[in-house]
Amino acid sequence: MGARAPRPRAAGLRLTMACTAYRKPPLWEDIAEVLPTAGAGRKQMCQGNHVSWRRLGAQEIWQHMTEYEYLVENSPAALFLVDLTGTILEANNAGARLLGRSRAELVGLAGRQWLKTSDPRARALAGGINDAGSSDIEVALHHADGFDFSARLDARVFEHPDHGRVASVVCRLNATLPVASGDDTGDIAKIALSHIDEAAVLVGADGRIRALNTAYTRITGYNEAEAVGQSLELDGGSHESDLLTQVIDGLAPGKRWTGEVHNRRRDGQRYPAFVKITALAPGEETASAQFVVVFRDLSADKAYEARIEYLAHYDTLTGLANRTMIEKRAEMSRMAVERDGRHLALLFLDLDGFKAVNDSLGHATGDKLLCHVADRLRSAVGERDLVARQGGDEFVILLDSIAEPEDAAYVANRILNTLKVPLTLNDQTVFTTASIGISCYPDDSQDLTTLLRNADMAMYRAKRLGHGRYVFYRPEMDANAHWMLQLRNNLHRALELDELHVYYQPFVDVNSGEVTGIEALLRWQNDELGMVSPADFIPIAEQTGLILDIGHWVLRQACQELQRLHERGYDHLRVAVNLSARQFRQTDLVDQIAAVLEETGLDSRHLELEITETVLMEQAGATLDTLHALQALGVAVALDDFGTGYSSLSYLRRFPITYLKVDKSFVDGIPAEKGDLTITRTIVAMARSLGIRVTAEGVETLAQRRWLKHWHCEEAQGYLYSMPLAADDLEWLLANHELLPVGDETGRLRHDSFPVLEE
Incomplete structure (x- = not known):
């Protein structure tokens, strides 16, 4: 990671994506899990599941890191290059944030200044390095703000062309608060919480808030003066409202509970959240249990999920249902009409000559026409009926429950009359007609796919007979292909x-x-x-x-x-x-x-x-x-x-x-x-x-x-x-x-x- 000509930065790109683009093995996979841990200069720390350690040699790994320096520097994983004494030779941005120092300050930082050398685990790390093996151990690291925190280090030894025998170190935070004692616990907790990007609070065994971070205030609207000393309420959606008490009463030190809850903001608005509650081990002088509650606002996630669900079932242009939604509704309606002895009807509708609009008036006007047609179709059917856009200028109408197939003809005629009324689009008068094919359940078929095919055949028959009409499917239409072949010959x-x-x-x-x-x-x-x-x-x-x-x-x-x-x-x-x-x-x-x-x-x-x-x-x-x-x-x-x-x-x-x-x-x-x-x-x-x-x-x-x-x-x-x-x-x-x-x-x-x- 020495000085070199600057390369274009790809801010925000996942390292695995970038490596794939350059046809190189990915260094990190699934850099995703947010850990509710303190001590990071960067507020949100991420864990890298370094799958490639298992596939590549250590020297090859670091060579890849050097080759993709601009990616490594922006990786959310903390990466260090150290000599065999633990002195830092190079570090990436995440490593600098982790220890609360600049990258320049880290270079040359002795092991005793960032590793708690009195901890026997640090000696185990050094021993592992000197044995030319690998280390994956838990150690205590020292932050520039004066507190220590627990982390796991992965070290791999290799020969560096400039530094000789060195080790590459990946740091992963443990889900615990800083190592501390006595009355300093509260202050250190505040420092730790402030480094977490998600909303985080420290609560006691009584469920009352002892400390919180700024993200909690930003998400909930409650500031420190309003929240500290108050009970933290979490709604798990069950009849038992005191979810937090139930969780912390059964949570052993070092264990974690996760789940989805609903919280309420200061303005009364409810919002979904994903919560992680971690039980902390009591300090040497502090016997009372403490818990870190970290939660993430899921409002954006839920909105995204709702959008995905909408796109899966609805047409984005017209707001009508799509083929998938028609299939689901038809299946539900089928069981109902079987029970009641009624009928379903599918109307397959195709606008006559729609291509002319796109060719002459432009696609934007064509889209407007489709939206107007969609509105008219909605107005022409009953509340229980479903109008869907099949694609292009094709629409499908599901008549949910009709007494007789002839009732579908009444609806089809109403649709045709509705479409006849001229439209004004971009100051131009436009006339529309449609051809409609009708098939009914259970008379014409027992499954939706065949019903649609039959209605489609009937629609084409309507087109051949002339625009602006409807035709019922008839079994003899199945012979249409043979008939058309005879005509052609x-x-x-x-x-x-x-x-x-x-x-x-x-x-x-x-x-x-x-x-x-x-x-x-x-x-x-x-x-x-x-x-x-x-x-x-x-x-x-x-x-x-x-x-x-x-x-x-x-x-x-x-x-x-x-x-x-x-x-x-x-x-x-x-x-x-x-x-x-x-x-x-x-x-x-x-x-x-x-x-x-x-x-x-x-x-x-x-x-x-x-x-x-x-x-x-x-x-x-x-x-x-x-x-x-x-x-x-x-x-x-x-x-x-x-x-x-x-x-x-x-x-x-x-x-x-x-x-x-x-x-x-x-x-x-x-x-x-x-x-x-x-x-x-x-x-x-x-x-x-x-x-x-x-x-x-x-x-x-x-x-x-x-x-x-x-x-x-x-x-x-x-x-x-x-x-x-x-x-x-x-x-x-x-x-x-x-x-x-x-x-x-x-x-x-x-x-x-x-x-x-x-x-």
Whole structure:
């Protein structure tokens, strides 16, 4: 430990950690235990369990110490290098504090000045050193303040390159007070207690406080004048309040009792503490028993434990329960419902298009949205029900006890309606919807893992059917993997086998009833699978990349059909074609569209491309460039399923959108649902203020049509007018548009007025 260039210090690092980092054997392990002992210049003394003594030779140990000098100097273990007479050659900071001197004062300090040489144990130490062996004995050490105290020394002999035959000494304090006699005991006790970092008091056999340290005052609020002479009270949590008396009555000298208690501060606040009570051996002239009570405030530890417990069971972002908590609660609830003959329900909820928020508005806004959703979910369920965040934008709701599985549908519907209400985040209006899958215990499974899997499958089924809905798990969903494989295999040949067909559903002017345009909708009729829903095969086409070829084919077919209708006199019509996210991200999309328009001869003014809110908000910069290029080409853009995603006013203002389509899930509730009325009216008014035309999807009743007309919604689309039709049936409808709409006393259209195809 001689003079050398300073090295970077790593204050506060445990020596074992640092040694590991440098790929060297650790010198000390578990430097942790606080000993309630006096005599240390450093208030808190630590014991090092020197495991490496058993593995390394003494010289190698000291070489390691020299190599990691900056670590050794800051070790809480007291380390000394002495010659064979006991004179200190070098010491670390902990050793200096232990003896109450500076390190400079220790160098050259003779053995008789720090070792109580009259003690035969010191001679045993010297003998052990001279025998070139090892010593692990108890000795009395002398502190600079004048008192002696008991300690254990470990000594190992080796050849030092500068000092010859020397010994490395590790000092460990014993859990006893200073060696003293007579009337000096009280004063020495105060000195000893003052060197302990934890709260410490000296009490007599009567349990009254005789001395205390400053840490006791800091922790409890009682100063020396208030505490000395008073009984020390410890609450062990049992009905017997006088815990201290019980302990000291049965504690033999040199023995220790440890335990966790509750103390009370001067201001009345209770706090947990870990207590060590040590019985002292009476001095030669002091026959009365004395006890050292050392305690550590556990408030921070308990708070940390509570935090760890919280993190184990709750989501830090939303404050909702997590998967672990759901599992525990479900197990407890399972036993209760079995006893009562009731049911549990798991609702697996996934937000629709949430990725668009993070991509366009940023993760901070996405987190805010999740927190708002969490609050709404809490408000939509009962007090006994549990809402958990599964991860990302997935949530799980445990309905604790329901009479029938159908009760879960009521809750799911309430959740969907709650989520429909627009949110304002960072001055932007955001609309949310979710897809929910439901599974019930004991009907659908006997264990939670399977229930979750089943609810997850049902949720994906809900997504395929369209956003903003719930679906119950059904056993046939287990065959979904095989079904999806069949779809994937057959879809690869669908174009080649001419199994794909384009149907058309009209847009109708709400005021005049005139057909203003048509939307191209893809249908797949397979010999083996029958009529396959677009909700089933479009996601597969998107995943496999087949959507690029299929989408291009649909675009060409739609443009050809509209050009044919123009030539037959219906030249006021436009055609809307849906673009998937994968199609829209093609770098040559605009060139492809221009080529199709040129090939079919269709004027670009009569083509409308529909994209979803998710597509709009992903990669906003690239999206804006593409939309401007389409605008320059003369093609209109419609925002489809508006209200089911996360678009906002600022995006509608920013992007060149011509049409906005209100999602069917909002139109369904008109006029019965006040929330749907408000949302739809708001969307229409908002779009009109921005000069965007509005088309309402899913219009089925005359009442819905009347409300939309009242709010100045320009167009409607839905079964009130027509279901999707093949090209020949569409032309018949155009020739007989005066039949639209036809209503009966229920306000619904009677479809026997014109030919239709069953879906």
